[in-house]
Amino acid sequence: MSSLKAIIFDLDGTLVDSARDLRDAVNVLLAEEGLRQIDLDEVKSMIGDGAAKLVERAVSATGGDLSRLLELVARFLPIYEANAARHTEAYPGVVETLSSLRGLGLPLAVVTNKPYTATIDILEALGLRAYFDAVVGGDTLPERKPHPAPILAALKHLGVAPEAALMVGDNYHDVRAARAAGVRAFAVTYGYSHKPHAELGADRLINTMSELLPIVANAAAV
Template identity: 75%
Template structure:
């Protein structure tokens, strides 16, 4: 197995819990349409495939007009972009894990289906932006996960081959994109997964982000982990 050189992370449900801010923005949008609010659990079940899919699922759940989708996507972005980090928090163990990976000399990237502007705002607000040499959003390319193109773009920017990288995500689209890109993939069990964990077919499941470094620790000297 090729020596690990880079770790690519999904954002929502993997590095950060953004559901509350997404719920607030969605409910502001729905209120303007005269539709009912959606619960936090409903929003969590809708996250992961980009903004258009999120809004589409919310409209379907609340009886909204699907013909309004293009306009409502733009409206949602206008609401969310300025409120993306009000209640969003990094999951436990994320900061320490990123610091450990950086000390070990691994390159780091984010590949998410969230638009770049909101992604960058969240990473900056949480003090995480400096860890990542590449950030690929859902609007960086015409394709989004589960297409492999965003992961391949991240690898190109990092100068790392697929065999020397690991993807860490929380959902089926992360696993599918990584497989298609030829990248190993771990899945966290605490995120917004839309399928049973047993069906994700990831190489390994992580119950917390703190499990990541020990899971890739083969061949890493103990003094490096503690340095």
């Protein structure tokens, strides 16, 4: 890797495992609608494209009324945000890696399709907020990943050019957004990918967040 000046991270499936809290919130909504509950594997296959898409996928999978989607999303958000960090936890190696990256002097950002309020709540609850100079949520801009705008907004805030940045995510929309923004892309193999990892088109796959540090330390020293 050539010189690296900043790193952008996805949240769900990359920095944190939020599937249990998302499942619980979705199941509260489904129960209110008289629909069946979904399990953890089902919800993992639905995560990644924002709250509205998660609700749409869950309601569709359980035979609900999609004509009321906007209403259902509006009901889901406060249910989820009230307990967004109850079971959510950082993946192994995340805290140590973020701390070391900051020690290298690298500015860091989170760009996620999760609503901004829930994102901040989770980062603060897990003690991660202080590591990030910029946070862009799924409702911060009119666009969200795979559109490049959220990544470009984070980079503008950091004052870093796209070619000097790296995006680390777990799903196709992370890689597509990075490519569209002119940013390099790594993908973790432990998240909620909707495609085989080898088909994501990432520059590199990493199996744990801890694998990122030696790669980045070498690049940052260039």
